[in-house]
Amino acid sequence: MTMGEEKESEIQEFKLEKDSELRFEIENNNETVVLEVKAGMAEIFGTELVKGKPYSFTTGAKVAVFTYHGCTIELKGRKNISYISKETPMMSYLNCHACLEKLRQKAEQEGGRGPVTMIVGPADVGKSTVSRILLNYAVRMRRRPVYVDLDIGQGAISVPGTMGAILVERPASIEEGGFSQQAPLVFNFGSVKYQSNLTLCNIITSRLAEVVQERLQSNKKANASGIIVNTAGWIKGDGYKLLTHAAQAFEVDVVLVLDQERLYNELVRDMPNFVRIVLLPKSGGVVERSVSYRQEMRDKRVREYFYGSGGGAAAAAQGVRGASLHPHSFDVKWSDLKIYKIGAPALPDSCMPLGMKAEDNMTKLVAVQPGLNLLHHLLAVSFASSAEEDVINSNVAGFVCVTAVDTDRQTLTILSPQPRPLPDTLLIMCDIQFMDNH
Numbered sequence: 063m064t065m066g067e068e069k070e071s072e073i074q075e076f077k078l079e080k081d082s083e084l085r086f087e088i089e090n091n092n093e094t095v096v097l098e099v100k101a102g103m104a105e106i107f108g109t110e111l112v113k114g115k116p117y118s119f120t121t122g123a124k125v126a127v128f129t130y131h132g133c134t135i136e137l138k139g140r141k142n143i144s145y146i147s148k149e150t151p152m153m154s155y156l157n158c159h160a161c162l163e164k165l166r167q168k169a170e171q172e173g174g175r176g177p178v179t180m181i182v183g184p185a186d187v188g189k190s191t192v193s194r195i196l197l198n199y200a201v202r203m204r205r206r207p208v209y210v211d212l213d214i215g216q217g218a219i220s221v222p223g224t225m226g227a228i229l230v231e232r233p234a235s236i237e238e239g240g241f242s243q244q245a246p247l248v249f250n251f252g253s254v255k256y257q258s259n260l261t262l263c264n265i266i267t268s269r270l271a272e273v274v275q276e277r278l279q280s281n282k283k284a285n286a287s288g289i290i291v292n293t294a295g296w297i298k299g300d301g302y303k304l305l306t307h308a309a310q311a312f313e314v315d316v317v318l319v320l321d322q323e324r325l326y327n328e329l330v331r332d333m334p335n336f337v338r339i340v341l342l343p344k345s346g347g348v349v350e351r352s353v354s355y356r357q358e359m360r361d362k363r364v365r366e367y368f369y370g371s372g373g374g375a376a377a378a379a380q381g382v383r384g385a386s387l388h389p390h391s392f393d394v395k396w397s398d399l400k401i402y403k404i405g406a407p408a409l410p411d412s413c414m415p416l417g418m419k420a421e422d423n424m425t426k427l428v429a430v431q432p433g434l435n436l437l438h439h440l441l442a443v444s445f446a447s448s449a450e451e452d453v454i455n456s457n458v459a460g461f462v463c464v465t466a467v468d469t470d471r472q473t474l475t476i477l478s479p480q481p482r483p484l485p486d487t488l489l490i491m492c493d494i495q496f497m498d499n500h
């Protein structure tokens with residue numbers, strides 16, 4: 063911080079009326095804002111703030127502090143980064159939560175499955191935020207909902223290029239934004255572009271749905287709490303087909319459509335009658351994100367995957383997001399590795415052997431010869447130990463990154479969350495790259 067900026071930093075106090083929110087965004091590098099609730103009650107995207115506790119936010123944070131009953135908030139940081147809005151859709155979101163809660167109560171009484179809710183809409187309408195709010199509200203009511211994230215662009219549950227599910231047992235962290243990540247169920251797509259392999263995308267979505275349903279069978283409480291499925295903002299053409307496939311795979315009961323009447327009408331037309339489709343307004347506070355910002359956030363996610371984001375010893379001990387992690391770096395011989403990628407180059411149907419379709423190629427395992435081609439790429443560590451197994455339908459144990467390639471010694475240097483040796487399973491090459499400049 064330069065001297066000039068330091069002068070601008072000050073303590074401001076805001077009095078919020080009921081049903082209003084204070085919004086701020088931190089754009090400058092290395093800038094911090096510290097927030098504290100002085101009186102009353104407030105929450106950030108559904109997580110309650112503790113009165114008198116300082117919360118720090120850094121570059122990239124886009125935050126709304128909402129209050130149902132009124133509160134006083136202190137902000138320490140640069141001037142003019144915040145404003146108060148009285149126009150928020152929080153009441154609509156709260157009503158949705160109340161309806162879901164009724165369905166959960168019914169499920170609990172009948173020993174059945176709670177509501178499966180899918181949240182859809184174009185990019186930058188607040189889908190992830192609404193998912194977070196609904197999950198937080200559920201968990202604050204002692205529910206144990208499952209969070210499914212199908213948005214491969216952000217990789218909220220693991221790294222970008224994955225789809226995953228977690229059981230939510232406590233509200234999202236205020237400063238990190240995410241839910242605690244114990245035992246996530248992760249499937250690797252290997253790219254942030256759905257278009258690169260729509261067949262694979264549908265297979266993984268179906269498999270994820272199947273495994274989540276299986277696991278819910280043995281957890282009554284979670285089963286009655288239901289599932290919140292967050293989706294990507296690609297809603298036209300093939301993107302729409304992926305959404306309807308996901309709705310079918312997860313057997314959704316409710317679809318919340320954010321801010322798009324056209325999508326709402328299409329879904330009303332195409333979904334079975336028993337699925338409730340609800341159109342919801344978006345918040346005026348949702349911030350549009352540029353392509354470069356999204357890329358930065360992806361890098362940040364991968365960095366956090368390996369190094370954590372520094373949440374202190376307690377967080378580290380629990381293995382939760384926000385912890386400081388200490389990844390391992392070691393060399394492995396090319397000859398000891400079984401590296402594959404999914405999907406052979408596309409061929410027209412006419413060139414395929416009799417009885418095979420071009421789509422079959424998209425799910426083929428292709429051996430990858432180690433070399434400089436792997437530099438900076440993420441490799442998914444599969445649970446499958448041979449190519450004969452059903453690799454595509456297996457979830458992954460985690461990821462490593464190739465940080466150096468030595469062509470003379472024929473070794474790779476691997477960055478890994480686990481110490482050596484690598485498990486004797488297949489490694490799947492991803493398109494996702496990460497420059498480890500830690």
Ligand SMILES: Nc1ncnc2c1ncn2[C@@H]1O[C@H](COP(=O)(O)OP(=O)(O)OP(=O)(O)O)[C@@H](O)[C@H]1O
Nearest residue numbers: 124125126185186187188189190191295347348349
């Ligand atoms: N009421 C609000 N005030 C300020 N910022 C907000 C508010 N609601 C959401 N945001 C911020 O706006 C950004 C975009 O929101 P979000 O990620 O929920 O959108 P999305 O629709 O899921 O986006 P995508 O389509 O890329 O997945 C986030 O950084 C979030 O923190």
